[in-house]
Amino acid sequence: MRWSQTLIPTLKETPADAEIASHQLLLRAGLVRKLTGGLYTFLPMGLRSLRKVEQIVREEMDRAGAIEVLMPALQPPEIWQASGRYETARDVLYKVKDRAHKEWVLGPTHEEVITTLAAGEINSYKQLPCNFYQIGIKFRDEIRPRFGLMRAKEFIMKDAYSFDTTDAAAMASYQRMYNAYGRIFARCGLQAFPVEADTGVIGGNHSHEFMVPAETGENDIVYCESGGYAANIEKANSRGPLTPTPSVDTGAAPEKFATPGVVTIEALSAPPHGVPALAQIKTLVYVADSQLILVLLRGDDQLNEAKLLARTGATQVRPATPAEIQAALGASPGSLGAVQGVPANTRVYADHALQGARGMTTGANEDGFHLRHVSVERDIRVSQWEDFRTVRVGELCVSSGLPLKIRRGIEVGHVFKIGVKYSEKLNSTFLDENGQRQFCVMGCYGIGITRTLQAVIEQGHDKDGIVWPVSVAPFQVCLTPLSVAPDSAPMTLAVKLHDELTAAGIEVILDDRDERPGVKFKDSELVGFPLRVNLGEKSLAKGEVELKPRGGTVQMVKVEDATAQVIAWVKAALAKLG
RNA sequence: CGGGACGUAGCUCAGCCUGGUAGAGCGCUUGGUUUGGGGCCAAGAAGUCGCAGGUUCAAAUCCUGUCGUCCCGACCA
Numbered sequence A: 001m002r003w004s005q006t007l008i009p010t011l012k013e014t015p016a017d018a019e020i021a022s023h024q025l026l027l028r029a030g031l032v033r034k035l036t037g038g039l040y041t042f043l044p045m046g047l048r049s050l051r052k053v054e055q056i057v058r059e060e061m062d063r064a065g066a067i068e069v070l071m072p073a074l075q076p077p078e079i080w081q082a083s084g085r086y087e088t089a090r091d092v093l094y095k096v097k098d099r100a101h102k103e104w105v106l107g108p109t110h111e112e113v114i115t116t117l118a119a120g121e122i123n124s125y126k127q128l129p130c131n132f133y134q135i136g137i138k139f140r141d142e143i144r145p146r147f148g149l150m151r152a153k154e155f156i157m158k159d160a161y162s163f164d165t166t167d168a169a170a171m172a173s174y175q176r177m178y179n180a181y182g183r184i185f186a187r188c189g190l191q192a193f194p195v196e197a198d199t200g201v202i203g204g205n206h207s208h209e210f211m212v213p214a215e216t217g218e219n220d221i222v223y224c225e226s227g228g229y230a231a232n233i234e235k236a237n238s239r240g241p242l243t244p245t246p247s248v249d250t251g252a253a254p255e256k257f258a259t260p261g262v263v264t265i266e267a268l269s270a271p272p273h274g275v276p277a278l279a280q281i282k283t284l285v286y287v288a289d290s291q292l293i294l295v296l297l298r299g300d301d302q303l304n305e306a307k308l309l310a311r312t313g314a315t316q317v318r319p320a321t322p323a324e325i326q327a328a329l330g331a332s333p334g335s336l337g338a339v340q341g342v343p344a345n346t347r348v349y350a351d352h353a354l355q356g357a358r359g360m361t362t363g364a365n366e367d368g369f370h371l372r373h374v375s376v377e378r379d380i381r382v383s384q385w386e387d388f389r390t391v392r393v394g395e396l397c398v399s400s401g402l403p404l405k406i407r408r409g410i411e412v413g414h415v416f417k418i419g420v421k422y423s424e425k426l427n428s429t430f431l432d433e434n435g436q437r438q439f440c441v442m443g444c445y446g447i448g449i450t451r452t453l454q455a456v457i458e459q460g461h462d463k464d465g466i467v468w469p470v471s472v473a474p475f476q477v478c479l480t481p482l483s484v485a486p487d488s489a490p491m492t493l494a495v496k497l498h499d500e501l502t503a504a505g506i507e508v509i510l511d512d513r514d515e516r517p518g519v520k521f522k523d524s525e526l527v528g529f530p531l532r533v534n535l536g537e538k539s540l541a542k543g544e545v546e547l548k549p550r551g552g553t554v555q556m557v558k559v560e561d562a563t564a565q566v567i568a569w570v571k572a573a574l575a576k577l578g
Numbered sequence B: 001c002g003g004g005a006c007g008u009a010g011c012u013c014a015g016c017c018u019g020g021u022a023g024a025g026c027g028c029u030u031g032g033u034u035u036g037g038g039g040c041c042a043a044g045a046a047g048u049c050g051c052a053g054g055u056u057c058a059a060a061u062c063c064u065g066u067c068g069u070c071c072c073g074a075c076c077a
Helices: A021-028 A044-063 A076-082 A112-123 A165-189 A265-269 A306-312 A322-329 A421-425 A449-459 A491-501 A516-526 A537-541 A557-577
Strands: A032-036 A039-041 A093-096 A103-106 A132-140 A154-164 A191-198 A207-215 A220-225 A230-232 A257-258 A283-286 A293-297 A317-319 A347-351 A361-363 A369-374 A382-384 A404-419 A429-432 A437-439 A439-447 A477-481 A507-509 A531-535 A546-548 A555-558
Touching: A021 A032, A021 A369, A021 A449, A039 A044, A044 A132, A044 A154, A044 A165, A044 A449, A076 A103, A076 A112, A076 A421, A076 A546, A112 A154, A112 A439, A132 A165, A154 A165, A154 A449, A165 A191, A165 A207, A165 A404, A165 A439, A207 A230, A207 A449, A220 A449, A230 A537, A283 A306, A283 A322, A283 A361, A293 A439, A306 A347, A306 A382, A306 A516, A317 A369, A404 A421, A421 A439, A439 A449, A477 A491, A477 A516, A491 A531, A491 A557, A531 A537, A531 A557, A537 A546, A546 A557, A555 A557
Parallel strands: A191 A230, A293 A347, A347 A382, A477 A507, A477 A531
Antiparallel strands: A032 A039, A093 A103, A132 A154, A154 A439, A191 A207, A207 A404, A220 A230, A220 A404, A257 A369, A283 A293, A283 A317, A361 A369, A404 A439, A429 A437, A531 A546, A546 A555
16 A cells, blocks of 8 residues: 555644544544544544454454344334333433434444344244344433544444353353453553452443543542552442441430531531531432432442442432422432421432441531431431442452542453343243243343554554554554655665565555655654565665664664565564453 | 533634634645745635524523534443
């Protein structure tokens, strides 16, 4: 390939609407162009890298025994109604109408479609286990697309769905995908590691996310330095708060006292009241699937809504409005408490940190008053004790006892064991050895292909541009003749190397532009080709060319050895990635 | 959906406060020069100042509305 025969529109200046390095470089290196918010066109170099990530994923899926299919993006709403997600996922569903005004859904994911397929095609335990995958476009009505390809309205995903006869067999399928994911990210040159994850709207009970550590990531990862524990903060737990909750039994009964204008934990902890946050009870009112519930936490803890969703088993939770709170409890936010005035049919959830708590202070359910000397288990009708709090840095790891740390990460993959949620709803069954009809046990496995591509850039760049792993670079080698006159020595040799390397299966781009050396060097470094071969009159006079690895130092090579040396360099670099 | 910032040439931006002939750098075109790290000189093309109203003799500039972009939050399979 010749540089002048493709489209590589590099930019000297940073586009104003790109915030993070990888997004800026996608634009500056001419890999993509924005059509509008959250929608991008892939240009030739971006497309080549995208195809390489896809190919790595495809090879590893095939190796793991998964079967490639391709499902429609346009889907009938009926299967979404059947699964229940027409409602629960409505916020991200794009809906379109045809000329007869019938509604269709643009698929944000494909559990419904694959399960419908399996319901029709899988009838016997002899057909199981099986695992179908596809690489295709997903549509999600994101509230806020951002960071280029990281969170887009339309993106490319590899999704796989396993079907098994039993829970144990499903775990084996899950483990195969988990292992394949490790290989995939390693081959992409990415440092990605698995963390325990919340299962969210997809449902299920066992899940890991693959995270690329990056300050610009949108997830908080809680991890233990022992290496034995890592979890998304939505899922993470610890041995509890570092400071003990008050638990001395004074025998005193709850006592109402006036706190005019005091409506925050912080205000109550300040003079004149001076009640430390950890000795307060935070009373939150939520609506879980239209059911009003109370959630009690220690005053200095933060509610983890993902845990609330999981522990209550609700499909949706949201904070109650002030009007709903007033109607149910007769007080305003800031003066709420669960000691008195809670309707008998209202479930009261409490966090474990409050178990055994005595001498606590909480709202009196009367504006302008609080209660002191509250013993949680004596004075409050708690329906259910659960872990609802958000873990904080420094708390102790449940297994190792070491202090936990938190860092940011980009989620590039996610594996779930789903169970029978979709097979029940969409009737995916098989007959077992005894002729009994059973539901298929499912798992689902996603990799954000476009996001992975950008994560590679986020992890691999320097001040000059992208530093591609050789496995996903748009071209492995860039030939840079410093003179491009057709019969000049540099150009003649460049053409010869280009043809020899291409014949040997090396991916080569020949920078045949009549530009000054500085421009060509800067561009090749911006786009990030792993190996550049400089062909200039000076070194050619000595019978040599220069090999310049991206981010490395120049190595002089005899002209007659150049082809073999380049091939060896590429092979060695690929081998390192596994 | 709440909070904030911003829409002026392909890109990055100035001009707006204090209304009066539309600007710079990069990029692009042409010519010259240069030739191992985005070189230099000269000439040139290119903008309904996001859009719609309003105020005014006169609006990029002031006012109102609207659309879009980016950031923070909420949300997130």
